[in-house]
Amino acid sequence: MLKLSLSDRVFRIVNHLFLALMAFLCILPMVHVLAVSLSSDYATTSYLVKFWPIGFNLDAYKTALDSNNFIVAFKVSVLRTLGGTLLTMFLTMLAAYSMSKDDRYFKGRTLYAWFFVFTMLFHGGLIPTYLVVQKSGLTNSIWALILPVAVNVFNVVLMMNFFRGIPKELEEASMIDGAGHFRVLFTIFFPISLPSIATLSLFTMVFHWNSWFDGMIYMNQADQFPLATFLQALIAGFDYTKIGLNPSDLEQLSERSLKSALMFIGIFPILLVYPFFAKVLR
Amino acid sequence: MFHDPVALQVIWNTLLIAVLKIIAGSIAPFAFALLLNEVRRMLFKRTVQSLVYLPHFINWVILGGILTDILSTNGLINQFLGWLGLNSIDFLQSGNWFRAILIISDVWKEFGFGTILYLAAMAGINPNMYEAADIDGANNFQKAIYMTIPAVIPIAIVLVTLSLGNILNAGFDQVFNMYNPLVYPKGDIIDTYVYRVGLQQGSFSLATAVGFFKSVIGFILIATTYRLAAKYANYRIF
The missing domain is CATH 1.10.3720.10 (MetI-like)
Known part of the structure; x- marks a missing residue:
């Protein structure tokens, strides 16, 4: 290995930083969704959550999985x-x-x-x-x-x-x-x-x-929708009746954390098979 | 159809959004693969690869939901702008911003996956050539310009040529999951228009005409680009 010149070394550092930044940009939105879905009602409705849950709880997931x-x-x-x-x-x-x-x-x-x-x-x-x-x-x-x-x-x-x-x-x-x-x-x-x-x-x-x-x-009826269509209907026009909940269940839960929980559940199976892709694709 | 100002605007929107997506979406993976190719630490390289592939595998329903959330008035991006001392921007309510968001988020979703072919081609370059260049005193920049880029240019030509077939595909899933009536004048595209006019309002004939127009243009373009790719880059599908 030959000795690196100064400009090469500077480039190398800048390049690594840039690549790391781009890689983080690709997952930060998903991390944000996960954090919101795990946060308390107050923290999500006042937009305090960034990338780490505030007031950790699983209520949104319980509500989603109960329906x-x-x-x-x-x-x-x-x-x-x-x-x-x-x-x-x-x-x-x-x-x-x-x-x-x-x-x-x-x-x-x-x-x-x-x-x-x-x-x-x-x-x-x-x-x-x-x-x-x-x-x-x-x-x-x-x-x-x-x-x-x-x-x-x-x-x-x-x-x-x-x-x-x-x-x-x-x-x-x-x-x-x-x-x-x-x-x-x-x-x-x-x-x-x-x-x-x-x-x-x-x-x-x-x-x-x-x-x-x-x-x-x-599909004409919501009970025949596959999950992705179901999520689309919920995200596009947030309609609680489609998810089979009555509004009183939702008093303790913000719309934002429930939505985020549903989106994360939609991503989760892909994350499960993702290691195989990562292995195949490089 | 050709006398309907809405349909004409929609065709123009489609063309503009799709062309910008093709340009940005062709450059970004190429550049990113070049930079990634300079990395010698395999662990770092693989980690970056694994992370940038991820958005490709998530559908626009979920990504649209996520982006709508982080681009909203109180969302993550506007909080960041506020922290920098800038005014907040209504990204998804202003037509021009909406177009920009469509292009940026599409590149964001696909650039990582687009690097796969380039990285495979770069991995196929004989390392002895780089060693010879090292001995001749070439620096990294020269090696990239005179060795790596010429080696992957044929693949780049094939990919760009084939992507021209998408010149009327502005991305139904993405637009449908992110737009709202406020940005229809600048963000509505052929596919969303056909869906709304045809399946929601029930004018099957107008919607079919617009859709068929798109199919015919698309067919001509794809047939031409396959011929070009076959002629100049020797690309055959089978």
């Missing part, structure tokens, strides 16, 4: 996240497997591929999409949240390119031993590509957990 609608919304979110991710990964693998084949083995493969990619390039727009889902009779059922987003073409393309990198010999050898396509896909390709499947699954799960707009337009 029935919140639990229902949470369950809808968990169901759509797990069900949606399973279906999406299954379909992604099937589509990617067939399209990873050469034109010689799978006639019309390029045509199918463009058929998929076209949906990535062109959208009918909000209203036509809504009408299709409505006329298919999916509205007010959990399928409205799963089926329209079941295939993410971008993931299919990623998966397809990954499958193409797998040596042909593996597939040919197992075919000679009598395996069919499904067997090749699930006992050869699946284990080999497990890391990328896991990564795509994580992204799909976060996508499902965070989706709120579909719940808002396809």
